[in-house]
Every structure is written in C-alpha cells, then in structure tokens.
Amino acid sequence: MDIRIKKSIETINHIIDDLKFDNPKQFSDSLDFDRPERIYKVLRGQVSISRNLAEIINKKYPQYSIDWLLTGEGEITKGPEKKEMQANDEQSHYRKGNEDNYALLSEKIDAINDNVIALAEGTKKNFESMSLGLVQLMKNDMKLIQFVEKLDPEKIGEATLKLDAFMQRHENS
Numbered sequence: 001m002d003i004r005i006k007k008s009i010e011t012i013n014h015i016i017d018d019l020k021f022d023n024p025k026q027f028s029d030s031l032d033f034d035r036p037e038r039i040y041k042v043l044r045g046q047v048s049i050s051r052n053l054a055e056i057i058n059k060k061y062p063q064y065s066i067d068w069l070l071t072g073e074g075e076i077t078k079g080p081e082k083k084e085m086q087a088n089d090e091q092s093h094y095r096k097g098n099e100d101n102y103a104l105l106s107e108k109i110d111a112i113n114d115n116v117i118a119l120a121e122g123t124k125k126n127f128e129s130m131s132l133g134l135v136q137l138m139k140n141d142m143k144l145i146q147f148v149e150k151l152d153p154e155k156i157g158e159a160t161l162k163l164d165a166f167m168q169r170h171e172n173s
Contacts, residue, residue, distance in 0.1 A: 001045055007072030008048040012039060014076075015057070015064065031060055 012024070021027045024043055028036035041047045049057075054069035067074050 002048070004048045004071075005042075005045050008042050009045060011049060011069060011072050012042050015061070019061070031056055 012027075016024060016027050019027065019030075021030070024039045025036040028039045031039075033039070038053060042049055042053075049069055051066075051070065054066045057069055058064055058066050065075050068076050
C-alpha cells in the first residue's frame, strides 16, 4: 500500500479519535457531507486525502494544519485547548442533530398514528354501512323465501297445465 494512503488512513483515524467521534459517519456528518463515502474511501485505502478534503477539514477544524492533513507529517494541531473545545462542540452539535432527528421522527410517527386511527374509524363506519345493507338484503331474501314457502306445488302444477292448454288452443286458432 502506498505510504501516502497509509498516512491518510492514520490521519483520518487520528482525527476521529481526537475529536471523540464514535464512528467515521459522525465525522463525515460534522463536515456536512451528504454521504460518508469520501471518508470511507480514505479509510478503505482507495484514495488518499485530497487537497480539497484537507481544506474542508481544516476549515471546519482549523487546529489541523493542511500540511499535516496531506502528508501526515509536521505540526498536527494548533493549541490543545481549542482542539478539546472544538471536539466538545462537535459532539454537542451531533447530539443536538440527533435530538432534532428524534423529534422529527416522533412527529412523523404521531402523524402516522393519527392517520391509522382515522383509517380505522373510516373502516368501521364502512363496515357498519355494509352490515346494515347486508341485513336489509337478508330480510328481503327472507320475505322471498317465505313467499315461496307459502306456494302450493299442486296448485302451481294445475295452473301450469291450464296455461299450457290455453296456449295450445290459441296457437291453433
């Protein structure tokens, strides 16, 4: 592995430890990157720290010199008090961001719960309407069944024979 890549990996790990981040993503988030891929590429040894990345880190954490970020050599930091203060500020900022995310997620969960309750109430009303309609349909079916049960099959048979005879007489005429 190229010495510059090894130094870059050591540098990023040093900064993460120094600023007391729990993982590379937290460090990436503190640099306002949308995704942590830039940091992970360095840590996987795919690339070394570029001048652009060094300048971004230096702008956010001025205690780290650009030369040290690029080479891993020379003056690492400028002033331990400022470095510790910066680390604490970043942790507070990261925690505040997590609290904001938690509050936002909590609001969204509450909104989803409200929607589920409204959906359940609407479903209940629809079910009640369908039940009433079904009961009415069954009552009508019962009336039809009662009517059919009252019919006398012998009388129906006799009436059918008379109707057939009537139809034959009038067909021939």
